[in-house]
Amino acid sequence: xxxxxxxxxxxxxxxxxxxxxxxxxxxxxxxxxGRDVPYFxxxxxxxxxxxxxxxxxxxxxxxxxxxxxxxxxxxxEVKIFYFPKPMASCTMQATEGMHIKTAATSEVVAKSxxxxxxxxxxxxxxxxxxxxxxxxxxxxxRAFEYGYGxxxxxxxRRHADKHYPLSDFVILDQERCIHCKRCVRYFEExxxxxxxxxxxxxxxxFIDTQEGGLPTGFxxxxxxxxxxxxxxxxxxxxxxRNWEYDHTPTTCTLCPVGCAITVDARxxxxxxxxxxxxxxxxxxxxxxxxxxxxxFASEGRLTRPLIREDGKLREADWDEAMAAMNRGLxxxxxxxxxxxxxxxSTLEEGVALERLxxxxxTGNVDHWPRYAAQLTAPTATLTDVAQADAVVVxxxxxxxxxxxxxLRILEALRGGILPTEFDHGTAIADLRLTERPARTPEKLAVxxxxxxxxxxxxxxxxxxxxxxxxxxxxxxxxxxxxxLALLEGAKQPVVILGADVLGSGTEALAAxxxxxxxxxxxxxxxxxxxxxxxxxxALGLLPRDGAAGYAGLGDAPAAFLSRLDPVGQGLGLPRxxxxxxxxxxxxxxxxxxxxxxxxxxxxxxxxxxxxxxRFLALEQAALEAGEGADLIRTLTALAGxxxxxxxxxxxxxxxxxxxxxxxxxxxxxxxxxxxxxxxTRAAAPAGVPYTPQLWKPRMRPVTREGETWVERTRxxxxxxxxxxMYVPQxxxxxxxx
Amino acid sequence: xxxxxxxALYRQWxxxxxxxxxxxxxxxxxxxxxxxxxxxxxxxERPYDLPTTVMSVSxxxxxxxxxxxxxxxxxVDLGGVSLRLMGGSKHWHLHAGEGGLLEGKRPFTRERLxxxxxxxxxxxxxxAV
Numbered sequence: 001x002x003x004x005x006x007x008x009x010x011x012x013x014x015x016x017x018x019x020x021x022x023x024x025x026x027x028x029x030x031x032x033x034g035r036d037v038p039y040f041x042x043x044x045x046x047x048x049x050x051x052x053x054x055x056x057x058x059x060x061x062x063x064x065x066x067x068x069x070x071x072x073x074x075x076x077e078v079k080i081f082y083f084p085k086p087m088a089s090c091t092m093q094a095t096e097g098m099h100i101k102t103a104a105t106s107e108v109v110a111k112s113x114x115x116x117x118x119x120x121x122x123x124x125x126x127x128x129x130x131x132x133x134x135x136x137x138x139x140x141x142r143a144f145e146y147g148y149g150x151x152x153x154x155x156x157r158r159h160a161d162k163h164y165p166l167s168d169f170v171i172l173d174q175e176r177c178i179h180c181k182r183c184v185r186y187f188e189e190x191x192x193x194x195x196x197x198x199x200x201x202x203x204x205x206f207i208d209t210q211e212g213g214l215p216t217g218f219x220x221x222x223x224x225x226x227x228x229x230x231x232x233x234x235x236x237x238x239x240x241r242n243w244e245y246d247h248t249p250t251t252c253t254l255c256p257v258g259c260a261i262t263v264d265a266r267x268x269x270x271x272x273x274x275x276x277x278x279x280x281x282x283x284x285x286x287x288x289x290x291x292x293x294x295x296f297a298s299e300g301r302l303t304r305p306l307i308r309e310d311g312k313l314r315e316a317d318w319d320e321a322m323a324a325m326n327r328g329l330x331x332x333x334x335x336x337x338x339x340x341x342x343x344x345s346t347l348e349e350g351v352a353l354e355r356l357x358x359x360x361x362t363g364n365v366d367h368w369p370r371y372a373a374q375l376t377a378p379t380a381t382l383t384d385v386a387q388a389d390a391v392v393v394x395x396x397x398x399x400x401x402x403x404x405x406x407l408r409i410l411e412a413l414r415g416g417i418l419p420t421e422f423d424h425g426t427a428i429a430d431l432r433l434t435e436r437p438a439r440t441p442e443k444l445a446v447x448x449x450x451x452x453x454x455x456x457x458x459x460x461x462x463x464x465x466x467x468x469x470x471x472x473x474x475x476x477x478x479x480x481x482x483x484l485a486l487l488e489g490a491k492q493p494v495v496i497l498g499a500d501v502l503g504s505g506t507e508a509l510a511a512x513x514x515x516x517x518x519x520x521x522x523x524x525x526x527x528x529x530x531x532x533x534x535x536x537x538a539l540g541l542l543p544r545d546g547a548a549g550y551a552g553l554g555d556a557p558a559a560f561l562s563r564l565d566p567v568g569q570g571l572g573l574p575r576x577x578x579x580x581x582x583x584x585x586x587x588x589x590x591x592x593x594x595x596x597x598x599x600x601x602x603x604x605x606x607x608x609x610x611x612x613x614r615f616l617a618l619e620q621a622a623l624e625a626g627e628g629a630d631l632i633r634t635l636t637a638l639a640g641x642x643x644x645x646x647x648x649x650x651x652x653x654x655x656x657x658x659x660x661x662x663x664x665x666x667x668x669x670x671x672x673x674x675x676x677x678x679x680t681r682a683a684a685p686a687g688v689p690y691t692p693q694l695w696k697p698r699m700r701p702v703t704r705e706g707e708t709w710v711e712r713t714r715x716x717x718x719x720x721x722x723x724x725m726y727v728p729q730x731x732x733x734x735x736x737x
Numbered sequence: 738x739x740x741x742x743x744x745a746l747y748r749q750w751x752x753x754x755x756x757x758x759x760x761x762x763x764x765x766x767x768x769x770x771x772x773x774x775x776x777x778x779x780x781x782e783r784p785y786d787l788p789t790t791v792m793s794v795s796x797x798x799x800x801x802x803x804x805x806x807x808x809x810x811x812x813v814d815l816g817g818v819s820l821r822l823m824g825g826s827k828h829w830h831l832h833a834g835e836g837g838l839l840e841g842k843r844p845f846t847r848e849r850l851x852x853x854x855x856x857x858x859x860x861x862x863x864x865a866v
Contacts, residue, residue, distance in 0.1 A: 126775040155813040159793045159807030161823060162771045165800065174770075199824045208801075208824065 303626020343530020396498020
């Protein structure tokens with residue numbers, strides 16, 4: 001547990017004595033005592049500002065008299081001098097000897113909190129039954145816990161604009177906003193974009209943007225942190241109630257960061273993704289692609305196997321598909337079969353594939369995308385990045401490769417303050433976090449093409465990537481000299497390598513990176529191409545015995561492809577019998593001989609290894625997948641068709657095989673994952689170039705051809721929102737039931 | 738406010754809604770319903786006697802509201818019509834009068850509404866975009 005240094009202070013909350021680290025806020029002291037205080041504006045990863053005044057407590061400290069001794073009362077006890085007014089505990093530091101009274105012991109506090117609750121509800125519109133936040137609303141919960149339960153306010157409420165789309169993904173209701181300023185602080189402090197602010201003052205204050213909309217990148221996080229239903233996820237709008245969703249805590253596998261997410265499904269459809277806290281990986285933030293790019297999981301899925309008959313694909317069952325594979329592969333020697341999987345397949349699936357390949361005797365195994373380089377320099381963790389005093393990013397467009405790494409770099413630029421951790425979780429108000437924080441752009445150098453991080457960097461050097469590391473070692477421009485000097489002068493430098501460096505795959509790269517790391521003492525974070533490339537490379541799922549791998553796909557006499565689309569990529573098809581295992585009917589699947597339905601990573605149990613080498617668990621969300629099967633079961637079917645009894649037939653045996661293979665137990669991983677930097681990752685020439693792209697085409701939220709969600713909402717409003725009042729219906733005899 | 742005044746207020750509100758729609762259309766602005774009366778939506782079996790269900794509307798351009806007009810729900814004390822220029826810190830409070838809405842003592846006419854909308858557009862166009 002990470003606690004700040006500094007001696008403990010003794011604090012008493014409602015008579016409960018506590019030893020707390022120096023600098024603890026009053027609100028955390030209360031929670032540390034197991035008591036409760038309501039709050040709206042405080043947030044663990046944002047600066048405390050004391051805007052909502054809900055966390056009022058009575059607080060007092062002892063005082064020293066003229067003799068230098070603590071003043072005593074008539075009974076000889078240390079006298080506590082209470083502050084004249086209730087204090088906002090989120091911005092108040094708990095000091096030595098402080099006494100705090102919460103609503104549980106103080107009538108004044110209970111009344112203050114109920115009064116504040118009444119104020120906050122005065123102008124709140126009466127939308128709860130139609131508000132998407134209803135049921136998961138902090139305002140509702142605190143009103144229920146701390147409010148008077150009745151309204152004395154008889155006047156008109158505030159009127160402002162409602163259901164106003166700030167972007168394709170975020171919808172704003174200005175009437176519901178309680179002016180806690182979390183979203184404004186989030187944008188200023190976390191992604192460093194000043195795009196939202198209060199407009200006007202007093203009761204007329206509202207949130208809006210002058211930028212014509214929110215930038216796509218990290219905008220969705222405001223829908224998580226908004227304590228009311230003012231900012232909502234437009235993709236999940238009007239889909240279900242919070243209590244109706246099946247919540248599945250799992251790991252996102254769209255990029256190698258592996259953010260903690262909660263997948264909310266209802267009636268077998270994936271309706272919403274929200275961020276989940278993992279202090280070591282994404283803290284509490286996820287990117288917009290991870291949050292909003294999920295519609296493919298419930299749209300246009302393949303649900304049954306397809307087999308080719310008379311040149312056409314027809315629906316079949318698994319038995320027929322196995323029979324078709326058996327016929328199609330009859331003339332092919334098993335050792336000639338190519339086995340290629342997507343690089344976001346789980347470790348369990350990977351080890352099943354490895355075992356089957358060994359049994360078949362084929363070396364033509366590969367995963368894609370991946371890079372060729374095998375780096376040996378010490379790996380930086382994401383926490384290292386956040387706490388680095390120098391960061392050099394080379395050849396990476398983090399917005400496309402690993403967006404959350406960008407947030408961790410920005411965290412380093414504003415001081416690398418990671419909120420303290422208590423038994424009750426991350427500090428609710430860390431007083432070291434300040435509003436409009438000072439940033440140190442001179443700690444960041446970006447070498448490569450222009451990207452989202454470019455404008456935050458103090459040192460910028462244009463470079464085309466493939467020889468960037470070599471040039472940094474022997475700098476030939478002022479910018480590169482400055483970047484090298486930055487690394488050499490730092491105590492905890494981190495070098496981040498992206499696609500432009502790793503994809504060029506020169507033989508010398510690993511040596512150059514090692515030289516850079518040993519010369520400067522830097523840790524290196526190389527961003528893998530695929531979400532689980534690191535894990536699959538650890539398993540050695542790479543072409544062996546001179547096999548051509550995925551790049552030589554066209555020459556394979558027969559191939560099995562799992563969630564890969566070489567035809568869509570322009571690579572062509574294997575020349576022989578082709579089995580495609582995919583979630584959607586891709587261009588490759590349309591031309592395959594047998595198509596087997598797959599499941600998305602939202603519906604898998606398993607393990608993924610993120611860019612820092614952290615083993616993270618995937619859990620299965622309740623999505624409708626028809627007869628879709630994961631790779632382990634599909635390989636069992638393939639093995640059955642080839643007349644082989646596979647070594648790994650289920651999750652348990654895969655986990656046992658993994659333990660044997662990597663020496664890592666993946667069942668029962670802790671919630672934050674387990675960092676394992678000792679696993680060696682194999683490498684092989686990649687052959688197929690890879691350009692990272694975060695938003696894959698089918699992730700765009702589209703309901704009908706070419707129609708975005710904003711248009712759909714507009715249609716609902718303009719075409720179908722006629723209420724009965726406008727169109728009088730003739731009275732039906734006998735009632736309308 | 739007496740009940741007769743309330744009836745006049747909602748009559749005059751409906752008249753204002755008509756003006757808003759027409760004056761906005763003349764200027765190429767969009768009019769959108771923002772909200773219905775909560776005591777219409779949640780009234781269940783209770784009677785409802787107002788001439789409209791619309792509590793607030795916005796006049797906007799390019800999806801962003803320039804002006805929001807709203808009337809107080811029927812159970813509200815000291816009710817009236819409010820007009821606000823979004824982001825302009827301008828707020829007008831209108832009350833029911835015998836011959837139409839009043840802005841204090843000054844009659845609120847259709848010409849006055851036109852002048853407000855023209856002013857809103859002018860203010861909008863002077864903003865650096």
